[in-house]
Amino acid sequence: MKLKPTPPQDAAKRYLRDRRGEITDKTHYNYSTTLNQFTDWCHQNEIHNMNDLDSELIDRFKEWRLQSVKPITAKNDMSTIKNFIEYAATIQAIHRGTAELIRIPRVSEDDEICDDFLSKQEATAILDYLNKYEYATNRHLTILLFWKAGMRLSGLWGLDEKDFDTTRPALELRHRPTTGTPLKRKSKSERDVILAPETATILTDYLENKTTVTDQHGRKPLLTTRTGRPAQTTLQKYVYTASRPCEYNGGTCPFGREIETCEATNFDTANKCPGSISPHAIRRGYVTAAQNAGQPKDVTSDRVNMSGPILDKHYDKGTHDEKAERRREHLKDF
Structure with a gap:
């Protein structure tokens, strides 16, 4: 075959462009980030034609990535590169079979698992602070709904006012890719999430006092800023800022930093605090707290939209003692 x-x-x-219709915007962004790194590396190494790439050069890119990222990140990157090379062969840009020679980094099971999660004690402290000083604000609602519903970032971000059913009460998560708010697993992520009365009351108070805005698609977002639906990065920053220990513990830094000079005190740099966590860490915390409280695994799995094996491997951060206590009531002496 002539290349x-x-x-x-x-x-x-x-x-x-070829993958656009098959994947979510978040996945498309992740692919784009990885491919930008790869094409920049090619440019730096004077590889200006895909025809010149072979498995040995691609392996050098893998070695380069492993110098600066964790093995699990390199594994994900190389999976994307392998799929890209397979596509490149179909447009006659690289020899067929090259992708089959690409070796994906192997990682241990421990390397695949992230232990970052929000404990029930920390969640209670954060929500107590927000309930007292920032009642029914954007930041309060963001942390509250992440913790009480265990939802993904895309799920919270895509909610509209009409998705809050006050009669049950419940939040109705729906996949709406044509108007800009897809869910991670598309229609498989659609579900209704029942809310506790206390959570519903705070959400009702928020809706009664906020300014209703309409986005470019004629929808009324549940959470809003002055310009419309907040960006997902804004929701992330609400979590980063609220989870800084000094934010809710009276101003004491447990990491020995001086508050006046700490780089993490600003809204845009809060993620540089060693104690700040991501929205996904709240999701892990919710799963762990739900399991410790005795909530059946299938109930938790359906509520947060994940399989039992994924829940066990990546989200349940209960200690050995906590997991033993969960089993206590089911034990039989025979």
């Missing part, structure tokens, strides 16, 4: 001269950047753009 067609193809710059790496052009091949990457074609691949991303």
Whole structure:
């Protein structure tokens, strides 16, 4: 097969266009980030034509990534690169079979698991602070709904006012890709999440006092800023700022930093605090707290939209003691 001269950047753009309809915006962004790193590496190494790439050069890219990222990140990157190379072969930019020679980094089971999670004690302290000083604000609602519903970032971000059913009460998560708010697992992520009365009351108070706005698709977002639906990065920053220990413990830094000079005190740099956590860490915390409280696994799995094995492996951060106590009431002496 005669190869067609193809710059790496052009091949990457074609691949991303080809995948656009099959993947979520978040996944598309992740693929784009990885391919930008790959094409930049090609440029730095004077590889200007996909025809010149072979498995040995791609392996050098893998070695380069492993110098600066964790093995699990390199594994994910190389899986994306392998799929990209498979596509490149279909447009005659690289020899067929090259992708089969790419070795994906192996990682231990421990490396695949993230232990970052919000404990029930920490969640209670954060929500007590917000309930007292920032009642029914954007930041309060963001942390509250992440903790009480265990939902993903995309789920909270895509909610509209009409998705709050006050009669049950419940939040109705729906996949709406044509108007800009897809769910991670598309229609499989659709579900209704029952809310406790106390949570529903705070949400009702928020809706009664906020300014209703309409987005570019004619929808009325549940959470709003002055300009419309908040960006997902804004929701992330609400979590980063609220989870800084000094934010809710009276101003004491447990890491020995001086508050006046700490780089994490600003809204945009809160993630640099060693104690700040991501929305996904709250999701892990919810799962762990639900399991410790005796909530059946299938109930938790359905509520947060994940399989039992994934819940066990990646989200349940209960200690050995906690897991033993969960089993106590089911034990039989025979």
